[in-house]
Amino acid sequence: MKNEKYWNKRFDEIFKQNINERAIYEEYKKAFDEIEKALKKLHKKFKSQGDITRSEICRSRQYIYILNILNAQNKRLRSSLSNEITETLKKCYEETYIATQKITVSDKENAVHNGEAFAIQNENAIKTALSSRWSGENYSMRIWKNTSSLARDVKDQIVNEIITGRSYKSIALTIKEKYNQSFYRASTLIRTEASAVQNRAAMNAYKESGTQKVRIHSANDERRCLKCKEASSKEYIIGTEPILPLHPNCRCRYIAVAKYSDDEVDNDVINISVKEL
Numbered sequence: 001m002k003n004e005k006y007w008n009k010r011f012d013e014i015f016k017q018n019i020n021e022r023a024i025y026e027e028y029k030k031a032f033d034e035i036e037k038a039l040k041k042l043h044k045k046f047k048s049q050g051d052i053t054r055s056e057i058c059r060s061r062q063y064i065y066i067l068n069i070l071n072a073q074n075k076r077l078r079s080s081l082s083n084e085i086t087e088t089l090k091k092c093y094e095e096t097y098i099a100t101q102k103i104t105v106s107d108k109e110n111a112v113h114n115g116e117a118f119a120i121q122n123e124n125a126i127k128t129a130l131s132s133r134w135s136g137e138n139y140s141m142r143i144w145k146n147t148s149s150l151a152r153d154v155k156d157q158i159v160n161e162i163i164t165g166r167s168y169k170s171i172a173l174t175i176k177e178k179y180n181q182s183f184y185r186a187s188t189l190i191r192t193e194a195s196a197v198q199n200r201a202a203m204n205a206y207k208e209s210g211t212q213k214v215r216i217h218s219a220n221d222e223r224r225c226l227k228c229k230e231a232s233s234k235e236y237i238i239g240t241e242p243i244l245p246l247h248p249n250c251r252c253r254y255i256a257v258a259k260y261s262d263d264e265v266d267n268d269v270i271n272i273s274v275k276e277l
C-alpha cells in the first residue's frame, strides 16, 4: 500500500482534471450575453419612442421577447449544466475508483481481474453514486433549483428596473452580478458533489479490497474547520465512518488505514532505490 501523501496528491489531480469550471462559466456567460443584447434592443426601442407607461412596457413586444429569451436561456443553461456535471461526476467516480483499487490491490492479476469486474459493474455503481444524497437532495435537484431561482430573480429584476426607468447598462450590471453569484453557487455545488462521489468511489473500492479501517484526511491549513479537524483525529471501522463531505466545499477524504505506517513505507521505498543504484 502506497503512502498517504502520494495518494492524496493523486486524488487531488483527478479532482482538478475533472472539475471543468471554465466550461460551466462559459455557459453562464453565454446566457448573460444573450440577455444583455436583448436589453440593449429594448432600450433602443423605448428611447426612440420617448416616455412610455408601465402598462405599455408590459404590453411591449420587445419586453415579451426578452422574457422569452430569458426562459430559453435558462432552460438551455439548465440542460447543458446538467449534462456537463453528470459527465464530470461520472469521470470523477471512475478515475477515483480505479486509482483507489490500485492502492489496495497489489497483486497484478488481481488488479486486472478487478478492472474487468469494474467495467461490468460500474454503470450501476456510478448511477447509484450519482443519485445518492449526501444531505437531503442530489446534485441535479440542487442545480435545477439553483437555475430556476436565477430565472425568477432575473425576470423580477428586469420588470422592476424597466418600470423604474433605469438604464439598460445598469440593469445589465445587476443581472451580471446575479449570474456571477449563481455561477459561484453552482461551482460550490459541483465541487461538493464531486467530493461526495469521489469519496463514495474510494469507499466502494476499499470495501471490495477487504480494507477494514479508514481514516479521514483533512487538508491541514487555515481554511480547515473544527468539525473536519476532529473527524480526522481518529480511525473508523468501515461502516461507522461519518459521511463525507461534512459540509459544502469540504475537502476531506477517506484514506484506507495501511498495515504499515507511512514512515515504514517511505523506508521501504528508500531501501529499494538504494539497492537499484
Ligand SMILES: [Zn+2]
Pocket (backbone or CB within 6 Å): 218, 228, 246, 247, 250, 251, 252
Ligand atoms: Zn472537511
